[in-house]
Amino acid sequence: MGEKHVVSGNIAAAYGAKLCRPSVVSAYPITPQTTIVEKIADFVNNGEMDCEYIRVESEHSALSACFGAEAAGVRTFTATSSQGLALMHEILYGCSGARLPINMAIVNRTLAAPINIMAEWNDAMPERDSGWLIQWCESGQEVLDTIIMNYRVGEDKQVLLPQFCCMDAFILSHTYEPVDIPLQKEVDDFLPPLELEYILDVNKPICIHPLCDDRYTPEFRWGQEKAMQNARQTILKVGEEFYEKFGRRYGNGLLEEYKMDGAEVALVTMGANVSTARIVVDEMRKRKIAVGLIKVKSFRPFPIAELRETAKKVSVIGVLERCASFGMGGPLYTDLRSAIYGLKSQPLAIGFVAGLGGRDINKNTVERCYEVMLETAKTGKVPSNFVQNGELYYNHIDARKE
Numbered sequence: 001m002g003e004k005h006v007v008s009g010n011i012a013a014a015y016g017a018k019l020c021r022p023s024v025v026s027a028y029p030i031t032p033q034t035t036i037v038e039k040i041a042d043f044v045n046n047g048e049m050d051c052e053y054i055r056v057e058s059e060h061s062a063l064s065a066c067f068g069a070e071a072a073g074v075r076t077f078t079a080t081s082s083q084g085l086a087l088m089h090e091i092l093y094g095c096s097g098a099r100l101p102i103n104m105a106i107v108n109r110t111l112a113a114p115i116n117i118m119a120e121w122n123d124a125m126p127e128r129d130s131g132w133l134i135q136w137c138e139s140g141q142e143v144l145d146t147i148i149m150n151y152r153v154g155e156d157k158q159v160l161l162p163q164f165c166c167m168d169a170f171i172l173s174h175t176y177e178p179v180d181i182p183l184q185k186e187v188d189d190f191l192p193p194l195e196l197e198y199i200l201d202v203n204k205p206i207c208i209h210p211l212c213d214d215r216y217t218p219e220f221r222w223g224q225e226k227a228m229q230n231a232r233q234t235i236l237k238v239g240e241e242f243y244e245k246f247g248r249r250y251g252n253g254l255l256e257e258y259k260m261d262g263a264e265v266a267l268v269t270m271g272a273n274v275s276t277a278r279i280v281v282d283e284m285r286k287r288k289i290a291v292g293l294i295k296v297k298s299f300r301p302f303p304i305a306e307l308r309e310t311a312k313k314v315s316v317i318g319v320l321e322r323c324a325s326f327g328m329g330g331p332l333y334t335d336l337r338s339a340i341y342g343l344k345s346q347p348l349a350i351g352f353v354a355g356l357g358g359r360d361i362n363k364n365t366v367e368r369c370y371e372v373m374l375e376t377a378k379t380g381k382v383p384s385n386f387v388q389n390g391e392l393y394y395n396h397i398d399a400r401k402e
Contacts, residue, residue, distance in 0.1 A: 002182040005351045009172040012140035012179045015163065016147030018049050018105070019187040023074035026054045026065040030084040032169045033107040037079055059084035060368050062089040063102070070100040071208050073199035075151070078102070080111035080168065082123045089127065089338055095162045096131025096224060097256065098209045101154035101194075103147060104132075105163040108271070108322075109169040110357050119169040121271070121323035121395040125331045130169065131224045133163040134300040136270040138250075140179045142169050145248055148182075151191055158230040160196075166299075168322070182246060190245055228301050235298060254303035256295040259285060260313055263292030265373040268307075268336055269320040270296045272362055279318070280366040283332040293372050296332065304339045311340045316373045317347045320366065322355040329353065342363035348382050353385020 006017070007023035012235055019024070025044075027037035043049035046279060052069075056062045059080050066076040080088060085106060095102050106124050110116035128134060137143045143165060193366045198206055212220065224319055232254065239253030249255060259281050260266060267275055274295045281293045294310055294317075296303060311317055317340070319333040328334060333351030352369050355361040376382055 002180045002186065004178050005179050005181055006176050007179050008035070008174050008176050009137075009143050009167050010035040010107065010139040010174065012144040013147060013167070014043070014143040014179050015179075017077040017103070017105075017181060017397050018043050019184060020077070020148060020151050020191055021075065021188075022051055022077040022103070024052045024054065024066065024069035024076045025064040026056055026076070026078045028056050028059050028062045028084065030059065030081050032109060032173050033079045033081040033084070033105070036105055036107070040077075042227070052207070059087040060091060061196065063088045063095065063104075066102045066104075067098070067100060069090060070102050071093075071098065071200050072182055073194070073196050073201075073287070074149050074381045075194045076102050077104070079105040081107040082111055082117075086111060086124045088185065091128075092119060092127055092130040092132060092162075094209055097220060099160040099223075099227070100162060101160055103154065103170065104162065104164055105143070105147065106164050106166045106182060107169050107173045108166055112386065116357045117169065119272075119322060120356055121166075121321065124164060124166050125323050125325070126238060126347070128300055128331065129382070131161060131228070132300065133161050133228075133298070134166065135298055136165065136166045136296065137172065138272060138274045138295070139246065140175070140177050142250055143172070144179055144181065145242065145250070148187060148191060149235075149238050149242055149253070152314050153231060153234050155194055156230075156234045157197070159234050161224070161227050161231065166271065171272045171358075180248075186245065188285055190242070230314065234303075249319050250297050251295060252306070254298040254301070255306040255310070256297060257310055258293040258295065260292035260294070260310060262290055264290040265313055265316040265370065265377055266292040266294050266310070266314045267318045267320055267366070267369055267373070268297065268332070270332065271322070273320055273355070273366075275364060277366050280363050280370065283363075284370060289370075291374075297400070299332070302335055302339065307336060307339045308343060311343060311347055314347050314394075316350065316377045318350045318352060318354045318369050318373045320354060320361070320369055322353075322361070324353045324356065348376055348380070350376060350382055
């Protein structure tokens with residue numbers, strides 16, 4: 001058994017990385033991620049972690065250092081937020097295309113302008129098509145566990161893709177809570193050493209990240225797509241093995257249902273929002289109001305089959321997200337609409353965008369979402385776009401009603 005520590009989400013991420021024994025950690029500070037790499041620096045300085053700790057001059061360089069190290073066949077880790085992730089944009093695509101299973105923690109923060117250091121998902125969402133596995137976390141414990149599982153999934157020979165472990169800035173990254181930190185031997189038994197088939201080796205020269213024209217590029221892209229599809233089953237398998245060893249699971253690794261039995265309407269959300277929504281569901285259920293909750297754990301690969309199955313249970317499904325795709329509502333909402341399209345019992349869908357710039361998503365916010373969904377269930381009419389109490393809610397008329 002491991003040891004209980006009261007730590008922040010960021011410190012949990014640092015412990016998760018430490019337990020996975022990366023050989024190279026690249027570090028560049030950015031609020032609110034900085035304490036992740038600071039804690040790792042403490043581990044290295046104190047002799048608790050044996051790795052090459054590289055202090056670089058930018059986030060672009062941080063990911064480039066991981067790229068080179070991973071291509072040479074060693075496990076790597078880094079972390080960033082917001083503008084730092086945006087600066088990495090060019091290298092993100094190279095990591096996925098070169099099939100390098102780099103592990104990175106993302107503390108989701110608003111992108112400027114305006115300048116804001118608080119929680120928002122609009123930093124990671126623009127990178128959803130970069131070919132990285134993307135997992136969102138609800139708690140510090142989930143952050144630590146996800147980093148460990150992400151290495152197992154990403155390094156699987158049928159996957160070989162880099163991974164994001166996402167957490168809400170400050171709401172999770174700087175909130176202290178009890179976290180079980182596994183023993184090193186337990187993680188060593190669960191996570192075998194990295195073995196890549198193709199690495200940079202002066203004695204066996206190969207080309208990684210080649211110049212390529214239209215004769216071969218589509219095959220590269222198809223390889224990435226197959227790897228993302230393979231990741232679905234790998235996530236399910238790794239999640240079960242993690243549960244057997246450590247006694248913790250997060251739904252099936254792709255999606256988690258909460259009190260969906262007998263639900264008339266359901267809310268879909270991710271990250272720290274889930275904890276607040278659980279409380280609201282519990283309170284409304286006590287008042288005999290039939291509401292349910294669906295937690296999306298894996299944003300990429302997206303849990304299409306699981307969402308289609310659970311959506312059949314309700315007449316209205318809503319999506320609450322801390323981001324916006326301007327002119328089209330929310331990215332999670334549009335993905336869900338695509339996933340459930342064509343169901344014989346397709347529920348009406350409503351998208352709610354709230355909490356931008358770190359504004360609190362509290363119980364009142366979540367309960368208001370449920371009230372709108374319940375009213376829609378009664379009338380069969382999806383409301384038009386509206387703004388409520390300073391919170392921005394988008395939604396689009398359901399295609400079946402047009």
